[in-house]
Amino acid sequence: MQFARFGGPAAPGGADPLGPPQAPARSRKRIFLAGGITAAVLVAVGGSAAYGYAGEVPRGTTVLGIELGAKSKADAASALRAGLAGKSDRLEAPLPVRLGERVVEVKPADVGLTVDVDATVAAAADSGGGPFSRLFGSREVAPVVAVDAAKADEVLRGALGKDAQAMKMPAVTFSGTTPKATYPKPGKGLDAEKSAQALREGWFGIHPVAVPLVEVHPVTTSEEVDKLVADLARPAVAGPVTVTTERGAVTIPASAIAKSLVLTADKSGKINPRVDEKKLRAALAGPLAKVEVAAKDATIALKAGKPAVVPGVDGHRLDTAALSKDLLSVLPKADGRTVAGTMTTAKPKVTEEAVAKLGVKEKVSTFTTKFPGGLSSPRSQNIVLVSKETKGAFVMPGATFSLNTHTGERSYPQGYKDAPTIVGGKLVPGAGGGVSQFVTTLFNATYYAGLEDVEHKPHSYYFSRYPAVIESTIYPPHLDFRFRNNTPYGVLIDTSYTSSTITVSIWSTKIYESVKTEWGPRRNITQPQTKYLEPGPDCIETSGLPGFSQDAWRIFRKDGKETKREKFSWTYQAEPRFICAKQPG
Structure with missing residues (x-):
């Protein structure tokens, strides 16, 4: 007997009045089996999707061999940084670069070549396909490379050197007041952006990296040069x-x-x-x-x-x-x-x-020399004139004083007169003769003040009115007298004179207890020879002087102790006995 669902009698022909007709038992088993398979497939697909999409970076993704798959972007960035640190030898190795016919090596750090970690991770996260490719695929993602275009351009231009063909820059110059045009011509060089692109693309590729040489043109054209001449250069000097x-x-x-109008080009032309x-x-x-x-x-x-x-x-x-x-x-x-x-x-x-803060408060040193002839002689007048020009000169700490610079030219227009000077080994009249006596006096004043000697040169012949070795001549522009104020205080030069003496004093703050001189013995003494000169108004006779070599030491004392000594040495020639007459037969 067949029963309806819920226990009721079966309908005629086996139909269930409360529901659809029932399939035979074998058909129902097939339906259940098919449904089970479908459900299993759906469960498997769902599981695969979950597996494939685990993390933000697809599974199987690597960058430079560093595994980033199935990680969040933050974890992938950390993993990439750690992996790059382990490849520092590779990343820091010099990069061969081809510039025209030349191959040079460039350090990545010098041109700012780096792997942009965040941009690389972002590219890796976007690199996956559908769920099946994410499940079964593996992919190597190229790193995103950054470069400092300005640094790269500077380094590569330096490496290019003579292989670059410089642009001929435009210009307008003047010959007197006549404008002269120089027209531009292109050259061979580098384009900063193209160079940077080549480095970015080639760092992890085939080496050497080929950086292109391009034709570079000055910004200003030949037509613009002509217009500049017509509109500015020529009218500028018309009046x-x-x-x-x-x-x-x-x-x-x-x-x-x-002379002052500049019409030359900048680096761009x-x-x-x-x-x-x-x-x-x-x-x-x-x-x-x-x-x-x-x-x-x-x-x-x-x-x-x-x-x-x-x-x-x-x-x-x-x-x-x-x-x-x-x-x-x-x-x-x-x-x-x-x-x-x-x-x-x-x-x-x-x-x-x-x-007021420079400490000029006391006389530090003074030195006097005697001159013959009284104030009426041209030589004495020259000495007095240069002393007046130097009186009151003030030298700042660290500054160097030059007598030639301070007084300027010493010649007839300035009031200097002819007096004996040594030229070519003999005495001849010359403007400013005798000034060397003032130079010797000034030199000794600065010497005993302990100031730094920069330039001085003793005379060729020794004159007894000067201290041996510690004296100086002058002959502009070849010979000057210079000293440096090597103290933290100002230096004031004061001068005075009488009918037979010249005195120079240095005012500042005294640093040394004393500055003295010790002389060594004279040696290598030579006797003068007799020489005859052509008689005339310019001929000056001399009695002759012996020559010799001698040393002198400047000795500095402070707090009762010697703190320093400086050696000065000089060799004097024997001054000939000059006779203004024809040599006897």
């Missing part, structure tokens, strides 16, 4: 420019414009016209003297026999920095070539406060 100031007018001649302030000021040295007054630094002078601060004095100066810019606006014009100049106050470089 003068007048600069008006509150202290008067200054005329800038065409020659000064030509671009010409940016400008007026060079330093060149303009140098070219206007004469005209500027009409409106400018130099500032005077504060200094020290002796008043009533004691050092006193002399205040500095402001000066007046034309603002040539502003003028050099304003000039550009009028240089192309044929008319209206006038510029309003601005006068500025020029402040002293050395202030009263600074000078």
Whole structure:
């Protein structure tokens, strides 16, 4: 008997009145089996998807052989950094680079070659396909490489060296006041971006990395050079420019414009016209003297026999920095070539406060030499004149004093007279003869003050009015006398004279207890020879002097002890006995 579901009688023909017809028993078993297989497949697929998508980076992903698969981005970045640290030898190894026909080695650090870890991990995370490729695939992801394009360009240009073909840069120069054009030509060189790209792509590829050489062109063209000549260079020197100031007018001649107008190119080949302030000021040295007054630094002078601060004095100066810019606006014009100049106050470089702190408080040394002939002789007058020019000279700590620089030219226009000087081994008249006696006096004053000797040269012949070895001559421009103020205090030079003496004193702060000289014995003594000279007004006779060699030591004492000694040595030639007459037959 068949029963309906829930226990009711079976319907005729076996139909269940409460549900669909039931399949035969064998069919039902097949359906259950198929359903089970389908469910198993769905479960397997779901499990595979979960397995394949574990982490943010697909399984099987490597970068430079470093496993990053199935990791979060953060963990993958840490793993990549750790792995790269283990490959430092590879990453730091010099990279062969081909530049034209030359192969050079470049250190990755020098050009900023690095692996961008975060960008590489991001690329690795995006590298997977569908679930089956993530499940069964393996993939090597190329690292993302960073490079410092500016550093790379600098290093590669240096390595390229002579293999580069420099661009011929455009320019407009002046021959006198005539403009001369130089036209640009291309060269062979490097393009920074293309070089950087080649390094990025080739670091982990086939070596050497080929960096391309490209044709490089100056920015300014030949047509633009011609236009620059016509519109600026030629009109600029067609006439003068007048600069008006509150202290008067200054005329800038065409020659000064030509010397200061700069029409040369920068590294890219671009010409940016400008007026060079330093060149303009140098070219206007004469005209500027009409409106400018130099500032005077504060200094020290002796008043009533004691050092006193002399205040500095402001000066007046034309603002040539502003003028050099304003000039550009009028240089192309044929008319209206006038510029309003601005006068500025020029402040002293050395202030009263600074000078007051320099410790000029006492006479440190003094030295006197005697000269013959009285004040009426030309030689004595030269000595007095140079002493007056040097009186009051002030030398800052660390500065070097040059007598030639301080006095300038010593010749007839400055008031110097002819007096005997040694030229070519004999005495001849010359402007400034006798100045060497002042130099010897100044040298000894600085010597006994303990100041640093920079330049001096003793005479060829020995004169008894000077201390042997510790004396000096001078002959501009070849011979100078220089000393350096090697103390932390200022140095004031004072001079005085009588009818037969010249004295130089040094004022500062005394450092040494004493500075003295010890002489060694004279040696290698030679006797003078007799020589006859052509008689005439320029012939000067001498009695002759012996020659010899001698040493002298400058000895410094401080706190009762010798702290230093310096050796000076010199060999004097025997001065011949010169006779103004024809040599006897």
